[in-house]
Amino acid sequence: MSEEKKDALKPVVVCGPSGVGKGTLIDMLMKRFPNEQLGFSVSHTTRPPREGEVDGKHYNFTTVEQIKKDIDAGKFIEYAEVHGKYYGTSIEAVESVQKDGKICILDIDVQGAEKVKKSSLEPIYIFIAPPSQEELEKRLRGRGTETEEAIKTRLGNAAKELEYGRNAGNFDRIFVNADLKATFEDIASAFKEWYPHLNEVAPDDEEKNCACVIS
Numbered sequence: 001m002s003e004e005k006k007d008a009l010k011p012v013v014v015c016g017p018s019g020v021g022k023g024t025l026i027d028m029l030m031k032r033f034p035n036e037q038l039g040f041s042v043s044h045t046t047r048p049p050r051e052g053e054v055d056g057k058h059y060n061f062t063t064v065e066q067i068k069k070d071i072d073a074g075k076f077i078e079y080a081e082v083h084g085k086y087y088g089t090s091i092e093a094v095e096s097v098q099k100d101g102k103i104c105i106l107d108i109d110v111q112g113a114e115k116v117k118k119s120s121l122e123p124i125y126i127f128i129a130p131p132s133q134e135e136l137e138k139r140l141r142g143r144g145t146e147t148e149e150a151i152k153t154r155l156g157n158a159a160k161e162l163e164y165g166r167n168a169g170n171f172d173r174i175f176v177n178a179d180l181k182a183t184f185e186d187i188a189s190a191f192k193e194w195y196p197h198l199n200e201v202a203p204d205d206e207e208k209n210c211a212c213v214i215s
């Protein structure tokens with residue numbers, strides 16, 4: 001891929017504490033810039049494929065031996081071992097989205113972002129911050145997906161993550177997600193500035209098409 005094309009399609013690392021609204025904002029971006037202009041990388045896993053799952057599409061299926069080798073060789077941006085099965089995102093998987101002409105969105109934590117910095121990827125780094133710790137706690141509780149213990153762990157991690165996020169130079173842009181609609185419009189404007197080629201759906205059509213997006 002030419003340097004020019006690579007630059008025009010830099011991946012975007014979206015970072016921020018759990019519950020701050022990353023997933024919500026990414027969903028909204030996908031609707032504003034539709035038709036696979038933005039994409040996600042295909043994760044690797046060592047668990048066996050389920051019926052209908054296609055290698056390279058749903059997951060890149062691999063073995064424990066191979067993934068361990070690849071992790072040691074620094075080929076992974078992030079990985080986790082869950083009940084003896086590995087899951088992870090490889091640098092190559094992200095680059096392959098870029099090669100397909102899409103902007104790859106990486107929703108990762110601070111540790112993941114630090115790893116990306118050591119890799120050959122040259123993404124745009126954005127950090128989503130909550131307006132306050134209290135509001136973050138409210139959102140995490142309001143989502144109703146976590147146990148009390150998980151909420152406490154996430155809030156504990158959030159303090160460190162926020163410190164890292166606010167540190168000058170760690171991110172290209174910081175967005176404080178107070179009002180969801182306003183934050184989203186700020187991010188969408190930044191995308192248009194970074195990627196002038198993107199085709200967007202008018203906000204009115206977006207709301208007509210998907211009343212579910214904006215709560």
Ligand SMILES: Nc1ncnc2c1ncn2[C@@H]1O[C@H](COP(=O)(O)OP(=O)(O)OP(=O)(O)O)[C@@H](O)[C@H]1O
Pocket residue numbers: 016017018019020021022023024025139140142143177178179180181183215
């Ligand atoms: N600006 C906002 N104002 C109020 N609520 C919001 C705002 N942004 C997001 N939310 C709500 O906060 C909750 C957490 O958002 P979301 O799941 O997108 O967070 P996340 O950063 O992706 O979390 P995780 O990293 O745990 O996946 C959701 O219920 C979402 O609807």
